[in-house]
Amino acid sequence: MGLEDFGGGQGPQSDVLVVTTNDVPGYRVERVIGEVFGLTVRSRHLGSQIGAGLKSMIGGELKGLTKTLVQTRNQAMERLVEQARARGANGVLAFRFDVTEAADVGTEVCAYGTAVVLTRE
Numbered sequence: 001m002g003l004e005d006f007g008g009g010q011g012p013q014s015d016v017l018v019v020t021t022n023d024v025p026g027y028r029v030e031r032v033i034g035e036v037f038g039l040t041v042r043s044r045h046l047g048s049q050i051g052a053g054l055k056s057m058i059g060g061e062l063k064g065l066t067k068t069l070v071q072t073r074n075q076a077m078e079r080l081v082e083q084a085r086a087r088g089a090n091g092v093l094a095f096r097f098d099v100t101e102a103a104d105v106g107t108e109v110c111a112y113g114t115a116v117v118l119t120r121e
Contacts, residue, residue, distance in 0.1 A: 008074040016081045017118065018092045026121055033089050033115040038079025042072045043106035069107065073097060076111040089115035 010018055017024065076097070084092050095113035102108040 008070055008077065010077075010081075014081065016084050016090055016092060018077070018081065018095050018113065020095050022094055024091065024093070024118060027091070027118040028121050029091075029093070029116050030119045031117040033084075033087050033117065035112060036080055036083045036087065036089070036092060036115040037110055037112040038076040038081070038083060039108070039110045040072055040075045040079065041102045041106050041108045042068060069099075069109075072107065072109045073099075073111070076109045080111040080113065084113075084115040087115055089117060091116045091118040 023029070080092065080095075092113040093116055095111065098110045098112065100108050
């Protein structure tokens, strides 16, 4: 598995800037649009659950589950960006992830933040 299997985030050419901070140096918040989020729920297939159970007995990273979680977080972030763009935003401030178990059948990942219109100062 390569580096791209274990990381995520935006590419350099995105038209919607997503940051974890409350402001962006060199930019002014022109307008606050409001909360946006991207949500996805993923279940693990039986094979990965059995493999993860066996691996947990001897220790070590569960690489298959790590890769699945990265893909899930990236999908949630893509949905957040799509929602922000559709509402006229070019930025998302205070970006966060929330990850929870969904009724013991999967993992729910929510990417959320505040959609804004940014202008250069």
